[in-house]
Amino acid sequence: MHSITRFLFFLTLAVLLAACSPSSGEVEIIDPWTPEAPPGRMMAGFMQIDNHRADEIVLVDAESPQFGHVEIHTMVMEDGVMRMRRLEELRIPAGQTAMLEPGGLHIMLIEPLDDYPAGSLLDIELITGDGERIKLQSEVRPRTRPGG
Ligand SMILES: [Cu+2]
Numbered sequence: 001m002h003s004i005t006r007f008l009f010f011l012t013l014a015v016l017l018a019a020c021s022p023s024s025g026e027v028e029i030i031d032p033w034t035p036e037a038p039p040g041r042m043m044a045g046f047m048q049i050d051n052h053r054a055d056e057i058v059l060v061d062a063e064s065p066q067f068g069h070v071e072i073h074t075m076v077m078e079d080g081v082m083r084m085r086r087l088e089e090l091r092i093p094a095g096q097t098a099m100l101e102p103g104g105l106h107i108m109l110i111e112p113l114d115d116y117p118a119g120s121l122l123d124i125e126l127i128t129g130d131g132e133r134i135k136l137q138s139e140v141r142p143r144t145r146p147g148g
Pocket of ligand 1: 085107
């Protein structure tokens with residue numbers, strides 16, 4: 001290759017790689033799921049959130065068209081008992097991961113507007129302090145029985 005051709009080739013390659021790399025600013029939602037709950041009861045949203053951005057993201061709220069009310073919750077120990085608490089801000093530093101899993105952080109899906117048996121898909125939007133909406137679909141899965 002002529003040097004100018006080679007230069008343009010590598011320049012194009014570099015631009016393509018930059019556009020595809022996770023550092024181009026993606027927030028990745030991995031394996032969002034929700035345990036099945038009795039009809040009418042509130043449900044929980046679990047997932048892994050990877051912040052591939054160069055900046056911290058701050059989640060301040062969440063919404064779902066399938067629930068009357070949605071909150072971000074954490075678990076805290078109070079008088080020797082684990083209790084759920086609403087979290088005003090869920091901060092995920094640049095390059096870091098937040099795990100929302102049973103016994104810890106979760107999205108609390110309150111006031112279901114319908115029944116959502118296993119196999120249902122729940123539309124959830126995570127809302128940042130900047131008003132950005134991160135959309136995801138959480139799959140309702142059968143509750144696994146202890147020991148079963
Ligand atoms: Cu909760």
